[in-house]
Amino acid sequence: MEAIEQMHVDGIDSHLIVAKLVGEIAALSYLIQNFTECALDTRYSGFVNQIDVRIASSHEDFMDSSSERLVTEQFYLNNLRSNMVPTKREVTRLLKVKATLVKILADKQIDYKALGYTIETVEYKRYFLSGRNEG
Numbered sequence: 001m002e003a004i005e006q007m008h009v010d011g012i013d014s015h016l017i018v019a020k021l022v023g024e025i026a027a028l029s030y031l032i033q034n035f036t037e038c039a040l041d042t043r044y045s046g047f048v049n050q051i052d053v054r055i056a057s058s059h060e061d062f063m064d065s066s067s068e069r070l071v072t073e074q075f076y077l078n079n080l081r082s083n084m085v086p087t088k089r090e091v092t093r094l095l096k097v098k099a100t101l102v103k104i105l106a107d108k109q110i111d112y113k114a115l116g117y118t119i120e121t122v123e124y125k126r127y128f129l130s131g132r133n134e135g
Contacts, residue, residue, distance in 0.1 A: 021094040028101035
């Protein structure tokens with residue numbers, strides 16, 4: 001839950017926290033798909049700002065809609081276009097998904113931290129243009 005505290009304590013842009021978590025979920029999903037027998041569908045749809053994660057213990061279970069899923073999460077995230085910032089609830093849900101993915105890898109005795117990937121945080125500024133381009 002450190003990310004939630006950082007949203008308010010350190011003044012870190014909450015959009016960057018969400019972006020990092022979405023990226024980590026994608027990376028962990030890739031590892032699960034390639035290093036375990038689990039089958040999954042993980043996607044982030046930027047058009048509607050939605051994340052969807054579905055994981056089953058096997059390809060057969062994934063294809064069988066009556067089988068229980070290890071993970072089934074689908075929800076929308078607030079975005080800049082609607083002038084809304086991510087909420088603690090959204091970050092908590094992303095952290096829960098990430099923790100579940102890490103647990104799946106740990107249960108399969110795969111130490112994803114040993115793979116040594118890093119995510120670089122990019123600082124950005126918003127620029128607003130005023131007036132009209134006369135010419």
